Amino acid sequence: xxxxxxxxxxxxxxxxxxxxxxxxxxxKPMNEWVVGLATAxxxxxxxxxxxxxxxxxxxxxxxxxxxxxQLMVSHGGYDNSDVNKDINCMFPITRIHELAKDGVIKGAAxxxxxxxxxxxxxxxxxxxxxxxxxxxxxxxxxxxxxxTAG
Amino acid sequence: xxxxxxxxxxxxxxxxxLPPVVRQAGTPRAVAPLVPMGANAGAPHDxxxxxxxxxxxxxxxxxxxxxxxxxxxxxxxHAVI
Numbered sequence: 001x002x003x004x005x006x007x008x009x010x011x012x013x014x015x016x017x018x019x020x021x022x023x024x025x026x027x028k029p030m031n032e033w034v035v036g037l038a039t040a041x042x043x044x045x046x047x048x049x050x051x052x053x054x055x056x057x058x059x060x061x062x063x064x065x066x067x068x069x070q071l072m073v074s075h076g077g078y079d080n081s082d083v084n085k086d087i088n089c090m091f092p093i094t095r096i097h098e099l100a101k102d103g104v105i106k107g108a109a110x111x112x113x114x115x116x117x118x119x120x121x122x123x124x125x126x127x128x129x130x131x132x133x134x135x136x137x138x139x140x141x142x143x144x145x146x147x148t149a150g
Numbered sequence: 151x152x153x154x155x156x157x158x159x160x161x162x163x164x165x166x167x168l169p170p171v172v173r174q175a176g177t178p179r180a181v182a183p184l185v186p187m188g189a190n191a192g193a194p195h196d197x198x199x200x201x202x203x204x205x206x207x208x209x210x211x212x213x214x215x216x217x218x219x220x221x222x223x224x225x226x227x228h229a230v231i
């Protein structure tokens with residue numbers, strides 16, 4: 001059987017391309033990790049500027065010792081009702097403190113990151129927001145990051 | 151975001167409610183409890199579930215050897231709408 005080959009033929013079906021993989025190796029045992037949190041759920045301090053619900057590529061630096069009742073969510077892209085009841089649904093800060101207390105990890109990062117996912121200026125996210133958050137975690141000496149999004 | 155953090159040398163894991171979306175975005179490592187968007191780390195005030203989701207997510211960083219792997223987590227929460 002011979003195949004019919006047409007040069008330059010493309011599928012009519014949109015086939016998105018998955019980006020090349022990125023990979024950072026683990027270098028220490030878990031009980032020596034300082035763990036950071038990055039959430040796309042629109043978490044920030046009540047005293048900080050709210051996110052623009054129509055699309056916002058900025059991010060907020062969240063101190064590790066922030067009490068739960070000083071945190072809030074502004075995000076127009078998902079049902080906020082669970083996270084409004086308990087911030088740990090998307091930003092499990094208290095659970096990270098418990099894991100540190102139990103010796104599962106060494107500790108929590110001094111600062112975490114909140115931003116508003118779900119679209120917006122992807123170019124800015126890729127070229128500015130992402131690298132800025134990564135640089136903060138790098139500077140803090142963070143060993144692992146839990147991201148909540150998607 | 152996850153890719154940016156990973157590319158400076160810090161291993162990450164994403165806790166995802168929508169595994170196909172994070173696969174498409176090129177996640178290095180993901181865990182997927184059975185949760186709705188907005189409660190990725192577990193049901194509100196369910197300390198045990200949230201604790202275990204975080205612990206298993208970190209454990210997955212330590213164990214995962216294949217970039218792009220998405221590990222289902224055995225926790226389930228249905229939001230009542």
